[in-house]
Every structure is written in structure tokens, then in C-alpha cells.
Amino acid sequence: MILFTLLALFFAAIVLWKGARRPLIGCTIALFWLFAAGWLTAPLLDLAQPRRQSAAPPKFGPRTAIILLGGGTVYDGDHMLVPPRDALSRIDVSARNYAACKRTEATCQVIVSGGNPQRHPATEADTYLPYLLRHRVPRSDIVLENRSRTTYENARNVAAIVGESHYDALILVTSAYQMPRALLDFRCFGIAPQPQISSARRARLGVLPRFDNLVAAEIALHELGGLAQFHLYRAIGWF
Template identity: 75%
Template sequence: MLWKRARRPLAVGAIAVFWLLAAGWLTAPLLDLAQPHEQTVQPARYAPRTAIILLGGGTRYDHDHVLVPPHDVLARITVSAQSYAACKRSAASCQVIVSGGNPQRHSATEADTYLPYLLRDQVPRADIVLENTSRTTYENARNVSSILGRSRYDALILVTSAYHMPRALLDFRRFGLEPQPMISSARRAQLGVLPRYDNLVSAETALHELIGIGQFYVYSAMGWF
């Protein structure tokens, strides 16, 4: 009897939440919580030995069943290549460290999939370091930290999307690293009346990052991180 009485309010509430997410009105504040309010304003500070860290964000199959980077990752690749070009104009040594394994179990790792795009953007293969075993952002930070420990760098630049940057910085700081954040792109909700699929994707992304940040603090308090 209690379930019968609650069914209608629950159904109405679920529909209302779905519409608020799909129409952008609830997605917008979620993105505001997940993404830094300020984009990268100050230009990157390059040093004689600079490492540009490109974080992976998955892979997908296109219509021809070819494994390619998602749209957000294409922006990360472009910004990393642009940063490399700027670095070479003022620094003696510049490297791009591409960090991303194969958590989706596709035919290739993220790092290996992104490599041809960096080469196409005029980043020499000799200046690209592939870290292709990490499956999470925490493992990105841990594995890159190990690479950095074998070489001396004077400046670190971290390239990823706005929604991913807060959690990524937490993980890198966990390993004693303080990279300069360089945001490649940000997500924006499209407010309106009609539901939009992109708003649902953005809401899921924001929730994933917020939960990940909460998980970081819980695991740190428990001594797991």
C-alpha cells in the first residue's frame, strides 16, 4: 500500500529531474561545481626542461570502425601540440608525456591512439613519451610521477579538460607534483525547454568528476591513497 501511494510522486519526481537535467537547468549548476570558474588566463611558464603532460580521456570507434580520440580529447591533443610549439621557442628541451592505458578494452591504448595525432600536429616522435598502462586518473598521476622521477624537469604543464582538471590536480599533488594547469576545453549546458542529449552527457560527466573528488578524500582519509 505504501508503494502504491509513493509510485505517482516518485514517477513525477523522476520525470522532473530528468527534464531539469536534459533541458540544462540542473546540468548547469552541476558543471559549475565540477569545472573551475576561471580558465587558463596566464600564459604557461616554460623552463629549460619542460614536460607537457597530456591526460587520456578514452577512445571510441568511428563510423568506419576505426579507433579515434573523443571530441574532448582532440582538444587536449591540439592544446598540447600548441604548447609544445610555444615551448620550443623558448626552452632547450620540451617533451609531451601522453598518459592513458586501455580501461575500455579497445584494440589499442589511449596513448598509442593519440600518438598519430600529435605527430600530425608537428610534435616529433623523439619528444613524445608514451605512458600506456594507467586506467584511472590516480594511475595517470602515479605512473607519470615515476617517469618524472627518472628525468629532471624544471616545469610541468598539465593538459586536460576543465571538468577533469580539479580531480587531476588532486591526484598529481598526492605524488608531490604541482603542474601548471592548462585547460583544453570546457563543457557548457544548453538551457531551454526541449531536452537535449548533450546535456545528459554533461550531467553524467560532472557527476562522475564530483563523485571522483569525494572518493579521493574518502580514500585519503582511510589511507588507501
């Protein structure tokens, strides 16, 4: 939506400022080509996905909770509601962490946090549940939090669940682009989980425009805007 809004603003400027139509049209084409060809998308992703994010193996405790953040739902070719690619990576990494945790003979649970911001027939948490079961995570060790619509609500609602149990270790699983904002939101509620990155976005540089680069640019702009919003709200005392 950010790129669409940007395009709409350029279009409005072109309509209103007749004397500057040619340079505005040229700027619009150049800007969106830079996004689509990856040359602007790559530095935006570098800002949204800092390289210093932890890739160390997690440390499990006697009671460990693995927090899987929702990443949306989409329809496949058969019009079935499924997790998107990034969410599938989060499910896979969460299941592998669960298996590794169980090998230590610890008590382990997976908390799946994701509501229905897309207003689809099912929530993110409920859609992901069968995939975790296929990865051999027992239903008794899965906690569904299916009311969150934003990353902030993920943190708030998971904090309420965590507050009712005594966990010795918390592991947060999400994509690299969401991790910085997610950690800030969780720390608002006194939680400092161990980050476990499930996947990262990369721009493909070239001459020809690519739709994937536009998607990655939209994601990066969304996350950077979310970080700016967080710090603004913190400065005025809302967080």
C-alpha cells in the same frame, strides 16, 4: 553510468512502492527533464569546473614536460578507433604548448598518459600518437604511458616517469572538468604541474531535452563523485 544507476533506482522504487508510484514517476520525469534541459546540469558543471582555474600562459623551463591526460577512445563512422572531441582538444593544446616551448629553444617532451579502460583494440596513448605526429610533434619528443586506467593511475605512472628525469617545468593538459581532480591526484605524488585547460563543457538551457546535456551531467557527476572519493580516501589514510 551514474544517471543510468539513478534511473534504475527510481524504477526499482516505483516497482516496490506501489502506493507511491505516481509521485515517484512524476519525480523521475521531472529530475531527468531538469538534467536534459540543462537546468540541473549547469550548476553541476559550475561545481565541477571552478572558474578560478588557471588560464595563464605556461612558464617553460630548460627542460619541460607537457603531460597530456587521456580522455577515452571512440569509434567513428568508419569504425576506426579515434580520440573523442574532448581528447582532440587536449591533443591540440598539448601540441601548441609544445610548439611554443620549442620556440624558447628549450628541451620539451609530451608525456601522453592513458591506458585502455574501455578495453578497445588500442590504448588511449597509442591512439593519440598519430594525431600528435600530424601536429608536428616529433616521435623522439613523445613519451607514451599506456597503462593507466584512472586519473589516479595517470598521476602515479607519470610521477614515475618524471622521477627518472630532471624537468624544470611540468604542464598538465586536460579538460576543465577533470582538472581539479587531476591536480589533487598529482599532488599526492609530490607533483604540482601548471594547469592548462583544453576545453570546458557547457549546458544548453531550454525547454526541450538535449542528449548533450545528459552527457555533460554524467561527466559532472562522475568528477564530483571522484572528488568526494578522493577526500574520503585521504581522510581514512588511503591517499
